[in-house]
Amino acid sequence: MPIYEFACNECSTKRFSELVGVLAQPSPIQCPKCGSQNVRKLVSRFARIRSLDESLENLADMADRVDDKSLKSVRGLMKEVAGGMGDDMSTDDVEEMIEAASELE
Numbered sequence: 769m770p771i772y773e774f775a776c777n778e779c780s781t782k783r784f785s786e787l788v789g790v791l792a793q794p795s796p797i798q799c800p801k802c803g804s805q806n807v808r809k810l811v812s813r814f815a816r817i818r819s820l821d822e823s824l825e826n827l828a829d830m831a832d833r834v835d836d837k838s839l840k841s842v843r844g845l846m847k848e849v850a851g852g853m854g855d856d857m858s859t860d861d862v863e864e865m866i867e868a869a870s871e872l873e
């Protein structure tokens with residue numbers, strides 16, 4: 769199961785990690801400090817999304833989980849996801865260049 773990082777909207781807790789089930793979330797994510805469920809999901813660096821499909825799945829998952837009040841944080845998350853896709857694209861570009869170079873030999 770993936771580990772997601774969250775930040776609390778109610779107190780100063782900037783970052784905490786929770787193990788999140790893919791299909792069902794048995795209990796709501798809570799801030800470990802103040803117990804608030806008003807938290808937002810962060811895209812962690814080490815759990816960076818690898819493919820476009822996974823990104824879209826993740827966005828759909830976010831859309832299911834947040835209410836209208838959280839739209840601002842969703843936009844932030846989408847930016848982070850787009851940033852991650854950008855990283856992956858440039859990595860793919862490098863891999864393609866290496867592949868193309870090896871084919872020349």
Ligand SMILES: [Zn+2]
Nearest residue numbers: 776779799802
């Ligand atoms: Zn909190």
